[in-house]
Amino acid sequence: MNPLTPPLPLPLPLPLPLPLPLSLQLIHVACVCAGHNASRDVVTLVKSVLFHRRNPLHFHFITDTVANRILSSLFQSWMVPSVQVSFYDADELKSEVSWIPNKHYSGIYGLMKLTLTKALPSDLSKVIVLDTDITFATDIAELWGIFRKFTDKQVIGLVENQSDWYLGNLWKNHKPWPALGRGFNTGVILLYLERLRRIGWEQMWRLTAERELMSMLSTSLADQDIFNAFIKQNPVLVHQLPCFWNVQLSDHTRSEQCYTEVSDLKVIHWNSPKKLRVKNKHVEFFRNLYLTFLEYDGNLLRRELFGCPSQASPDSVQLQAALEELDEDDQCYDFRRERLTVHRVHLYFLQYEYTPTEDDTDITLVAQLSMDRLQMLEAICKHWEGPISLALYMSDAEAQQFLRYAQASEVLKNRKNVGYHIVYKEGQFYPVNLVRNVALKNANTPYVFLTDVDFLPMYGLYDYLRRSVVQLDMAHTKKALVVSAFETLRYRLSYPKSKAELLSMLDMGTLYTFRYHVWPKGHAPTNYAKWRTATTPYKVEWEPDFEPYVVVRRDCPEYDQRFVGFGWNKVSHIMELDAQEYDLMVLPNAFMIHMPHAPSFDISKFRSSSSYRNCLNTLKDEFHQDLSRKYGSAALKYLTAQRNI
Numbered sequence: 174m175n176p177l178t179p180p181l182p183l184p185l186p187l188p189l190p191l192p193l194p195l196s197l198q199l200i201h202v203a204c205v206c207a208g209h210n211a212s213r214d215v216v217t218l219v220k221s222v223l224f225h226r227r228n229p230l231h232f233h234f235i236t237d238t239v240a241n242r243i244l245s246s247l248f249q250s251w252m253v254p255s256v257q258v259s260f261y262d263a264d265e266l267k268s269e270v271s272w273i274p275n276k277h278y279s280g281i282y283g284l285m286k287l288t289l290t291k292a293l294p295s296d297l298s299k300v301i302v303l304d305t306d307i308t309f310a311t312d313i314a315e316l317w318g319i320f321r322k323f324t325d326k327q328v329i330g331l332v333e334n335q336s337d338w339y340l341g342n343l344w345k346n347h348k349p350w351p352a353l354g355r356g357f358n359t360g361v362i363l364l365y366l367e368r369l370r371r372i373g374w375e376q377m378w379r380l381t382a383e384r385e386l387m388s389m390l391s392t393s394l395a396d397q398d399i400f401n402a403f404i405k406q407n408p409v410l411v412h413q414l415p416c417f418w419n420v421q422l423s424d425h426t427r428s429e430q431c432y433t434e435v436s437d438l439k440v441i442h443w444n445s446p447k448k449l450r451v452k453n454k455h456v457e458f459f460r461n462l463y464l465t466f467l468e469y470d471g472n473l474l475r476r477e478l479f480g481c482p483s484q485a486s487p488d489s490v491q492l493q494a495a496l497e498e499l500d501e502d503d504q505c506y507d508f509r510r511e512r513l514t515v516h517r518v519h520l521y522f523l524q525y526e527y528t529p530t531e532d533d534t535d536i537t538l539v540a541q542l543s544m545d546r547l548q549m550l551e552a553i554c555k556h557w558e559g560p561i562s563l564a565l566y567m568s569d570a571e572a573q574q575f576l577r578y579a580q581a582s583e584v585l586k587n588r589k590n591v592g593y594h595i596v597y598k599e600g601q602f603y604p605v606n607l608v609r610n611v612a613l614k615n616a617n618t619p620y621v622f623l624t625d626v627d628f629l630p631m632y633g634l635y636d637y638l639r640r641s642v643v644q645l646d647m648a649h650t651k652k653a654l655v656v657s658a659f660e661t662l663r664y665r666l667s668y669p670k671s672k673a674e675l676l677s678m679l680d681m682g683t684l685y686t687f688r689y690h691v692w693p694k695g696h697a698p699t700n701y702a703k704w705r706t707a708t709t710p711y712k713v714e715w716e717p718d719f720e721p722y723v724v725v726r727r728d729c730p731e732y733d734q735r736f737v738g739f740g741w742n743k744v745s746h747i748m749e750l751d752a753q754e755y756d757l758m759v760l761p762n763a764f765m766i767h768m769p770h771a772p773s774f775d776i777s778k779f780r781s782s783s784s785y786r787n788c789l790n791t792l793k794d795e796f797h798q799d800l801s802r803k804y805g806s807a808a809l810k811y812l813t814a815q816r817n818i
Contacts, residue, residue, distance in 0.1 A: 420439075514600045556632060564615075698719045
């Protein structure tokens with residue numbers, strides 16, 4: 174280099190990127206959830222978080238198979254803007270903690286929070302960890318902001334335990350795990366994952382657990398015992414959160430010292446097995462806050478965040494494009510708009526257990542209902558001992574009324590093979606075929622009995638249908654087995670115990686063939702005259718407006734969702750079965766009886782509104798055209814039949 178040449182100036186160091194303002198940060202929330210009951214609890218927790226939040230959120234759920242199925246379906250159908258959801262298989266983590274004996278009622282899942290540094294993505298630096306029995310009373314961003322108050326060494330944020338458990342004075346010979354002072358409660362945790370990985374958290378908690386288990390033999394409070402023993406050895410690593418971030422409502426707590434006014438509290442933790450029945454002088458306020466979110470309309474939480482550009486999912490983009498294609502001046506706009514409505518769906522709302530039969534002949538009774546038909550459930554369960562898949566069209570508040578009704582019923586409590594699936598209300602029409610499809614798609618047997626909840630099947634129908642499935646070789650042929658439908662106009666009925674008794678009641682005028690007075694075409698092709706004397710199954714031909722109740726293979730076509738409210742919702746389905754060349758076979762010894770009820774709101778609209786009826790005719794025409802395009806010449810007879818009506 175020429176010595177006279179002045180040296181080049183050194184490059185200035187690049188400025189460090191500024192952290193995003195808190196209002197724009199993506200907040201990560203993790204939760205361990207297993208089973209049907211915990212999945213319901215999570216929904217209430219999530220509602221309370223969504224109600225107050227102003228930030229985009231990313232929920233991380235460590236789940237068993239049951240909770241994964243329920244919550245993935247729920248969030249996919251909820252379509253909340255600026256919310257991402259990820260699922261992690263708890264089964265893959267069990268080996269990490271299964272060696273730890275645990276007396277707590279949460280079982281192995283109560284230890285899963287220890288594994289989060291391994292379970293969650295390696296590039297995730299911070300996360301808020303919550304128990305499922307938490308209710309938020311403020312914006313979760315305030316809690317997220319506390320990460321900025323951590324010292325360089327602090328890796329975990331916790332609220333002090335508000336009971337005397339870790340002081341060891343609750344009863345004689347009470348020996349808790351070691352803890353710093355009163356210890357800490359792990360219902361709300363701030364985990365600095367990046368720092369935890371750096372200090373070797375996985376090895377550290379394991380060594381702590383192994384050492385203490387030599388004398389303690391098992392945990393009493395699951396992960397909380399191990400977190401506390403770890404903190405006792407490493408107090409510099411914990412950041413103590415103000416106690417209003419985890420107001421613990423278990424028995425014998427000092428939670429009332431956490432706040433002067435109830436408006437001061439931020440997070441309520443129902444960590445007593447008594448839950449809402451716990452003793453606290455402000456429990457009525459807490460209970461009402463919890464019930465508000467329990468029954469809150471989740472559709473209202475679909476609002477866009479102000480000033481926060483939402484990352485729209487492919488589903489929501491597709492939906493928006495379809496909505497924009499609709500013509501608002503179309504007389505049937507409301508019907509077409511309804512078909513595009515995405516309803517929230519909560520599968521398996523109650524405990525469900527089903528073991529498949531070995532002979533592959535099992536049949537699920539499939540039906541849908543709303544709040545005004547709840548009284549039919551106990552009777553159906555008494556008449557049908559096989560599995561049942563029910564879709565219930567309800568508001569959030571009605572779903573909670575149903576839950577209380579089911580939990581109070583000895584009949585329903587004892588039936589674990591009934592799947593209850595909530596389709597949440599939205600829009601002005603009853604989306605009857607969408608609701609039916611939810612029940613149909615969540616049947617777990619090779620065959621389904623497609624019925625309506627107003628019908629009581631004859632005693633022994635379940636076993637009779639299973640025998641018929643074998644007799645008619647349903648596994649290798651396309652058949653729809655017709656169950657003959659009758660009705661009574663009496664609210665009190667002595668149910669016939671045999672076909673002979675039913676025929677006697679028919680002759681006496683106690684029973685009628687279904688819809689004989691108002692809509693004979695719907696079931697006339699069943700050929701009731703032949704049924705009276707039939708001893709073997711017989712085939713019938715499709716006729717216009719035929720809408721029998723049938724047993725088919727589970728892989729049958731779904732119901733057409735353009736038909737909402739009253740009219741043609743079942744007729745269209747039978748037409749498609751016929752177009753697919755299903756043989757309609759009437760069973761000679763199978764029957765069901767329709768019980769009387771008040772007319773539905775939708776049938777009243779159909780009868781009183783000419784525009785409703787006109788739109789139904791338009792939808793029928795479009796359905797016929799779609800059927801012709803789909804099935805070609807096989808569907809021509811439907812167009813001909815329609816013109817002749």
